Amino acid sequence: MKHGSETNAEVLAEEKEILSEIKKEESLVRQEGVAIKRMERNMLVFMILGLVLAVGAIGGGIYWYITSQRIYVDMAYVQAPLINLSPVHGGTLQDVMVNIGDTVAANTVVAQVGNELVKTNIAGLIVNTNTQLGTIINPGQTVVTMIDPTQLRVVGQVDENKGLSAIRVGDPVVFTVDAFGSKEYHGIVDEISPTSRQSDVVFNISDQRPVEQFDVKVRYDVRAYPELKNGMSAKLWIYKSS
Template sequence: MYIMEESKKQSQETADTKPVNKKLLIAVASVLLLVGIITTILYLRVAGSRVYDEDAEISAPEIALAPQKQGILQEIYVREGEIIPNNFVVARVGGELVKAKEQGLVISAARETGKVASPNEPVVTMINPEELRVVARVEENKGLTRIKVGQRVIFMVDAFGSKEYQGVVDEISSSSRESALTFNISSQRPTKEFNVKIRFNVGKYPELKNGMSAKVWIYR
């Protein structure tokens, strides 16, 4: 008799706890659902407030140094990586001295003398390090119209992993990049890309070099 009463008591306690457990599960599920909704909303807001490009590159306009007349390349006086001053003699072609027209960094130089050099073939190529920019390639239908000069930019350089650098939008190309066409899958219409140049503090980030690959986030 005692055993039967004890069994009934335990069954009643179990029945009483079932509604409590069910309510607890519903409450937990509701909280998780709410957190998921809030997280999604925040993500969409952040994603909508920035433009991302993973194929950016650090570069500067190249300065080509070539002779005014065709002749034999007699001497090369500079090497890659050298910073040279304005009016510095970089090469001798025949009797002509080829000079730098401004201070800059040599990024390439002819290696073999004794060959013919012509006005349309530079013997030395240089850049002005102060003109280094991160150049992003943005498709016209992926946020280009939301980008404005002066907007804040965060970028990462492949060579330095997850280290973050800061910059600002300096220039937005007025015409699309040559031979830069992608296709919209849904309509098969060609989509053009535009260069967006990002200025950064060259003195603050001396480790950044011409030609390095980068990823950029442009914030509205």
């Protein structure tokens, strides 16, 4: 009887040992699985991080390239050259026949000074008038000011040390007008002023040397953008062609 009991005990002991070994192996398998998953997760994180850095580097490079190829001008206005109408002979301002905002044809009488009728030479838009009837007007003194809307340009003021030397006539331009938010308009550089705006000198604080500003005029299709009016403020992005 004892011999049988000892045999059963040995069998039970072996079974326990086998179960213990199985549990150890299962534990090792689980640990290896966790380690593999952790490794895979870390690899995925590193891959995503690398991709983000690569995209950031590419995006930064593209941004640098784009910004290096254009010149930003934050002070610009839609303008046309002013046409001043005045009498050849002086006299009393008898009458002004037009108002600001009127569109007039060529050879339109706009004012009378003494016995002289002041007329337009071309069609255009009235932008200013002298309304002080009865005052004495000298020869050549302006009584009415007009513009030719077909000559509207966007005129930007560019500091001499902020890319002026890189701007060329014919360079493409994208501009926005404050009155119309982020809507983009297109034009080309039409003229670069040969002289600075000496009345608008800006001083560089670091060395107190004056920084001159130059007018850069941008031509656009006035028929395509009839909403743009004389005097509107704008911003320019001039794209360097070379």
